[in-house]
Structure formats: C-alpha cells, structure tokens
Amino acid sequence: MEPVPPVSLWPDPNALGPVTDLYQLTMMAGYRAVGMDGVEASFEVFVRRLPPGRSYLVFAGLEQAVGDLLNLRFSAEQVEGLRAFPAFSGMPSAFFEGLASLRFGGDFWAIPEGTVVFPGETLARVTAPLAQAQWVETFLLASLSYTTLVASKAARIVTAARGRTLLEFGARRGHGPQAGLLAARAAYLAGFHGTSHVEAARRLGIPASGTMAHSWIQSFPTEEEAFEAYARTFPGSTTLLIDTYDTLEGARKAALVRPHVQAVRLDSGDLDALSRGVRGILDGAGRPDIRIVASGDLDEFQIDRLLAAGAPIDAFGVGTELITSRDAPALSMVYKLVESGGHGRIKLSPGKKTYPMAKQVFRRRDADGLYSGDLVARADEQHDGEPLLSPLILGGRLAAPLPTMEQIRDRCARQLAALPPRLRRLDGPADYPIAYSDILERDARALMEQGA
Structure with a gap:
C-alpha cells in the first residue's frame, strides 16, 4: 500500500x-435559490471597540486584500470537492458551474493603509451583487484584522523607541508560517527599520537584518574563535551575540575582534545594567563606535522604561510581543450589511448596533x-474635513495604482505625528x-421605528 502523502x-x-x-x-447558494444573488448590496468593515490599552489603531493589510480580491476564484478541483459537502447536496449543477466562473466584479473603497483609525468608523466598503459581497467577508476580515493589530502594536513600539533602530524578529513566534510575512510588512509600514524574515525582505524590499544564534557560539571550542570566524565571514556587517556565557566578558572579547565588528547584541538578563556595563567596556577599549542591540521578549513598555532610565541601547529587536500582540491579541473587526436593493439596513442587537447606508x-x-x-456621514454627503475613503476597485478592476511601501510608511509617520499628544502616550485615553x-442618525431612527 502506497503511503498517503502529507x-x-x-x-x-x-x-x-x-x-x-x-x-x-451556503448563503450564496441560498441567495441564488431565492433569486436574490444579483441584488446590489453594500457591506462595511469597521472595528466595534479598541483593544484594552489602545487609543488608536493603524489600518493595514490593504495591498494583499486588494490583490486577492482581484484574484478570487475556485479551481475545478475545489468545485468538485464542494459537490460532496452535505450542505450542498440539494444544490443544482448550475450553482457549481457558477462557482467555476465566479469572480469579484464589485467596488471596493477603503481608507488608505497607514492611516490612524478609530472604532465605529467605516474602514472599507464593498458594493457588489449580494452573493459576491457575502463571499468576500471572511477573506477581507482575515486580511485586514491581523495586520491592523500588528501595525498598531508596532506604532506604539516606534513611539517608545524614541528614534532608535527597530528590527522585527517575530517569524519563529508567529501563529503559522505566513504570519511572519504579514507581521514584517505591518511592522515596517508602521515605522520599524528592518526584519529578520528573509522572504519578506526579498519580496517587499524591507532591509534584512540578523545576527547569529547561541548555537554558533556553542559550536566552537571557544567564544573568541566563534567571534573571529563570524567576523571574517561577514566583514563590515558583523553583530555579535555576547550573552551565551558571560555578557561582560563577551563584550571584552568583541572589542578585540578583527576585523572590527559593528554591533553587539544582548538577549537576556538585566538589559539596563548590562548595557551600561557593556558600553563602559567598549568605550574603555576605544570602540565607542560599536552599537548595542537589545532583544528578548521586549515590548513597548519595557523599551520605554529602559530608555527613560538612560540605558545606552542603540537598537531593539522585537519578536514575540509584536507578532502576537500578546497584550491585545484580537480585534473586534466586523463586516456588516448597510444597504441592499437601494434600502438601508441596520442591526439592533445589544452592543452591536450599526448605521445604515x-x-x-x-x-x-x-x-x-x-x-x-x-x-x-452618508457617502453622498459633503462635509468639512478630509474624506478618507477612496475607490481601489471599481467593477472588479483596479481603479488606481496602489502606493509603494515607502509611501505607506511615510503616510503612517505623518498620521502618528498629527495625533493629539495624549493619544500618542502608551497609556493614552480612548477618547x-x-x-x-x-x-445618518435620521436614517437609523426611521429604520428603528419601522422595526429595521
């Protein structure tokens, strides 16, 4: 018997x-069965409430969401597989034939990536035939929610770092291999300076940054030999990990390595005390040019405390706390019907009220x-201020060129700078x-009086 492949x-x-x-x-099939699949509908993406400890969010993930919307389709193999699902046992062949040729042909409007956003406001809008608009809900939420969560966490870390270099180190701690790609991109657009993720760096043009593992040091007879071998192999871009055995002794050895190293990295222990000790050793050896990089389950609060205390750290590598957003690991992002067949639609569930149109x-x-x-406001209203939503897809086609990563990154920096100072604080109020x-209020009242 042949083994079953993975x-x-x-x-x-x-x-x-x-x-x-x-x-x-199943809803797509149901809409088709009752003749409603072609009714034009609008759904909107928004966040119900901020995660604990947040005063704003940074909207991210649009480029991948737009690219995938334009490419959504079913393969012949997938269509045949769906025929076997019990839920579709009563569906006519025409339903499955329709899936084989189905493409997203609607409109997609959104707030630009890198924009600071808040709960209760529309972040993106889909207008399409009802079955198509329903189809894309899960995919859009999955594309936008996680990346927005990571970009928001990254922006807080950027604030805490006060201009220091920030490197994204989270791939090994992510919830699955793809999370590393998404997190590297979200962190970079929010202001990080580089990533250890090779494929993210290659695909997205993010500066790649990495040092070594403790296993490199342990593989050599002595720490000196490990340092020297690495410096010879990577001259001009050497960062040595100096806490495998004794951090201060490691700093003394690193200062003497030839060719000269550019940085040393601390990955454990009392980073405040150790960075001061290491700085003194390096300066005393005539190497004030060697930078100190710190890592080890850091978050914005630890970075803020270290720098407030005057720790002489030049750069931070942040992994687990960023890629998991451990203190606030979920976002209440939702996708709700607001208009169908030209009529406003609302939801009246307690704590989940929506506005129509x-x-x-x-x-x-x-x-x-x-x-x-x-x-x-309603999309057909005019008011003072900058309108944030613009069309990215019209009639199933890209409506305008998407911004580059550098343009998104620049927008995010300007957005954060325009926040009131109280909201930029790590303990800022959600106000x-x-x-x-x-x-909008009038439309909502009228539907409530009609029983929605």
Missing part, C-alpha cells in the same frame, strides 16, 4: 475562493494641524471624538 494547507494564490467560512457559501468618513484638524475628530451626521 496534506499541504498552503492555499493556491489562484484558487482562494474557498478560503472562507462555510456559511458564506454606504458611508464616508471626514477627518478634521484643529488650528495646530492635529486631528480633532472624525465625522461619519478620540467620533460623531455621526444628522442624516
């Missing part, structure tokens, strides 16, 4: 149609140029003003 769970980028929840497909968000500034509040237009 099952790969990597999706085919040209067949992402079934990367969704079953109920999206397609929307636009207008951002306002005060006299100093800082953000002072956002107004959520950014969000208001809804009179017309």
Whole structure:
C-alpha cells in the first residue's frame, strides 16, 4: 500500500475562493435559490471597540486584500470537492458551474493603509451583487484584522523607541508560517527599520537584518574563535551575540575582534545594567563606535522604561510581543450589511448596533494641524474635513495604482505625528471624538421605528 502523502494547507494564490467560512457559501447558494444573488448590496468593515490599552489603531493589510480580491476564484478541483459537502447536496449543477466562473466584479473603497483609525468608523466598503459581497467577508476580515493589530502594536513600539533602530524578529513566534510575512510588512509600514524574515525582505524590499544564534557560539571550542570566524565571514556587517556565557566578558572579547565588528547584541538578563556595563567596556577599549542591540521578549513598555532610565541601547529587536500582540491579541473587526436593493439596513442587537447606508468618513484638524475628530456621514454627503475613503476597485478592476511601501510608511509617520499628544502616550485615553451626521442618525431612527 502506497503511503498517503502529507496534506499541504498552503492555499493556491489562484484558487482562494474557498478560503472562507462555510456559511458564506451556503448563503450564496441560498441567495441564488431565492433569486436574490444579483441584488446590489453594500457591506462595511469597521472595528466595534479598541483593544484594552489602545487609543488608536493603524489600518493595514490593504495591498494583499486588494490583490486577492482581484484574484478570487475556485479551481475545478475545489468545485468538485464542494459537490460532496452535505450542505450542498440539494444544490443544482448550475450553482457549481457558477462557482467555476465566479469572480469579484464589485467596488471596493477603503481608507488608505497607514492611516490612524478609530472604532465605529467605516474602514472599507464593498458594493457588489449580494452573493459576491457575502463571499468576500471572511477573506477581507482575515486580511485586514491581523495586520491592523500588528501595525498598531508596532506604532506604539516606534513611539517608545524614541528614534532608535527597530528590527522585527517575530517569524519563529508567529501563529503559522505566513504570519511572519504579514507581521514584517505591518511592522515596517508602521515605522520599524528592518526584519529578520528573509522572504519578506526579498519580496517587499524591507532591509534584512540578523545576527547569529547561541548555537554558533556553542559550536566552537571557544567564544573568541566563534567571534573571529563570524567576523571574517561577514566583514563590515558583523553583530555579535555576547550573552551565551558571560555578557561582560563577551563584550571584552568583541572589542578585540578583527576585523572590527559593528554591533553587539544582548538577549537576556538585566538589559539596563548590562548595557551600561557593556558600553563602559567598549568605550574603555576605544570602540565607542560599536552599537548595542537589545532583544528578548521586549515590548513597548519595557523599551520605554529602559530608555527613560538612560540605558545606552542603540537598537531593539522585537519578536514575540509584536507578532502576537500578546497584550491585545484580537480585534473586534466586523463586516456588516448597510444597504441592499437601494434600502438601508441596520442591526439592533445589544452592543452591536450599526448605521445604515454606504458611508464616508471626514477627518478634521484643529488650528495646530492635529486631528480633532472624525465625522461619519452618508457617502453622498459633503462635509468639512478630509474624506478618507477612496475607490481601489471599481467593477472588479483596479481603479488606481496602489502606493509603494515607502509611501505607506511615510503616510503612517505623518498620521502618528498629527495625533493629539495624549493619544500618542502608551497609556493614552480612548477618547478620540467620533460623531455621526444628522442624516445618518435620521436614517437609523426611521429604520428603528419601522422595526429595521
């Protein structure tokens, strides 16, 4: 008997149609069965509430979401596989034939990547035939929620680092291999300077950065031999890990290595005390040019405390706390129907109320140029302030060139600089003003009076 080969769970980028929840497909089949699949509908993405300890979010993940929306389809093998699902046992062959040729042909509007955003405001909007708009819900939320969470965490770390170099080291701690790619991109657009993830660096043009593992040091008879071998192999770009045995002794040896090394890395222990000791040793050996890099389960609070205490650390490698956003690992991002067949739709569930109709968000500034509040209005209204949502896909086709990573990164830096100082604090309040237009409030009241 031939052994059964391993099952790969990597999706085919040209067949992402079934990367969704079953109920999206059963609703698509149901809409077709009752003749509603072609009714034009609008769904909107928004966040219900901020995670604990957050005063803002950084919106991220759009480039991948747009690229995948334009490429969503079912392979012949996937369509045949769906025929065997019990849920579809009563579906006519025409349903499955339709899946084989299905493409997203609707419109997709969104706030630009790298924008600071807040709960209750529309981040993205899909307008398409009802079955198509339903189809993309799971995929869009999965594409935007995690990356927004990581970019928001990264932005807080950037604030804490006060201009120091930040390196993303999270791939080995991510929830699956793909998380490393997504986190590297999200961190870079939020202000990090490099990543250890090779494929992210190759694909996205992010500066690649890495040092060595303790196993390199342990593989040699002595620490000196390990240091010298590495410096000879990688001259001009050497960072030595000096805490395998004795950190201060490692610093003394690193200062004498030829060719000269550029940095040393601390990955354990009391980083404040050790960085001071290491700095003194390096300076005393005539090597004030050697930079000190710190890592080891760091987050924004630890970095802030280290720098506030005056620790002489030049760069930080951040992994686990960033890629998992451990203190706030989930985001209440949702995708809700707001309009169908030209009529507004709302949800009245306790704590989950929505506003009807397609929307636009207008951002306002005060006299100093800082953000002072956002107004959520119907898409056909005009108000003072900067309208944030713009079309990225129209009629199933890309509507405009997408920004480069550097443009997104620059936008994010300008967005963070325009936040009121109280919101940039690590303990900032979640009190950014969000208001809804009179017309939206009127529409919502009218639907509530009609029983939605």
